[in-house]
Amino acid sequence: MNQIARNQIKVSIVVAPDVEPWVAIGIHDAFWAVGTLWNRVMGEAESPRFCPEIVAATREPLMTGTGIRIEPHHTFTETARTDIVFVPSLLISSGAQFGRENPQLIDWVRRAHADGAHVVSACSGAYLLAEAGLLDNREATTHWAFAAAMKAEYPKVRWLADRILVSASDDHRIVTAGGATSWMDLVLYLVGAFASPEDARRLAKMSLFDWHHDGQNPYSRLTTRLQAKDKLIQECQTWLAENYAAGDPVASMIRVSGLSRRTFNRRFKAATGITPLDYVQRLRIEEAKQMLETTDQPVESVACEVGYGDTVSFRRLFKRLVADTPAVYRRRKRMPDTVREMGVMV
Incomplete structure (x- = not known):
């Protein structure tokens, strides 16, 4: 050297x-x-x-x-x-x-x-x-x-x-x-x-270096693997993974658990680190991210499928959690058209 x-x-x-x-x-x-x-x-x-x-x-x-x-x-x-x-x-x-x-x-x-x-x-x-x-x-x-x-x-x-x-x-x-x-x-x-x-x-x-101006949120997963500390709460998380778009899923999880609302909220936060409502929102937005990455569905349709009839509220929540609007996130994450035209499956 x-x-x-x-x-x-x-x-x-x-x-x-x-x-x-x-x-x-x-x-x-x-x-x-x-x-x-x-x-x-x-x-x-x-x-x-x-x-x-x-x-x-x-x-x-x-x-x-x-x-x-x-x-x-x-x-x-x-x-x-x-x-x-x-x-x-x-x-x-x-x-x-x-x-x-x-x-x-x-x-x-x-x-x-x-x-x-x-x-x-x-x-x-x-x-x-x-x-x-x-x-x-x-x-x-x-x-x-x-x-x-x-x-x-x-x-x-x-x-x-x-x-x-x-x-x-x-x-x-x-x-x-x-x-x-x-x-x-x-x-x-x-x-x-x-x-x-x-x-x-x-x-x-x-x-061709570029600054990551928006931090890590546009790249991170909002939910990760299921926790294993509390088996009852894990069962509720598993139920939610299939029913996140349902109306008032927190109330439904409480019924599934058989616990009082106060006890459920306390145990859920102790097990996952966040409140049940925060968890629902993160799961829904994570699912929306996957849809924006892999489909051409309009944002309004994506919002409805993950449980949000009010598109304005969906866009606001998405921006808060992801640091991008749904449209900007889709442009950032979708495979470029020039690549897709070369026959790469998406």
Whole structure:
């Protein structure tokens, strides 16, 4: 690897066998492109602004869980100083277990932050920052699908699962990004902060990166798997999955449960984390999302099928929960016409 040039910003991308390789390599190449790719295409003198490196516990080729081999540039002991520590997404389900398996990595990230480095994470990489104690009593984000598990494991962290970028400190030296491709938002933010806004704009143009202005809500599922803590409430959830469009489904679930309304409401919220009415609304809107993605039915018809005769109320609720109108959501999620015309089944 080339030696870091004068005035270049050093970015250390930490990897372990659990890393998602496409994210780690994408981050590396995005920083490599700043001051290089645009200049090359435009016939200007190249002036790399960043020096990205892949760092790990050893220099031995690392086999990831997806079958891709990564060869690190440096080890943690060889990287004495860095400007930015970037933690890519990790294919893990517990930060504590990851910490036990990678103590040298956790310790190095802590020391790098103490030495003045900016420490950032993408998606489930927030597990590592939380395990290192860098997010205690601070705000953070992660992929919407992992938020509940992270909240349970790290209750001291204030998780904002609908956000794309969250700064955990006033000096902005700890930043977390939401799920999947939000690492691109984080790279653009860092390029703008460390190089210049113009460099960030050029990177976005060359790489076709786009900011996720509306947060994670347009991409997240409003309901996930059935809970298993309370079997009676689980039976009510199963009933609702087939009868969500019925009139007053909450009253019907109460009858199915045989409980009083007050007891049912208390047990339902204890089991699911939300009220029965909120759950009904989320389930209905999730079903509406699927219909908007896969059919050409008018919005009014979709609203009626999921239980809303008042289309105005449906549109208002959809916008509140999804952060898009039904029409915008359909345009965002439907396969482009040019692709459909090529014979791809939808």
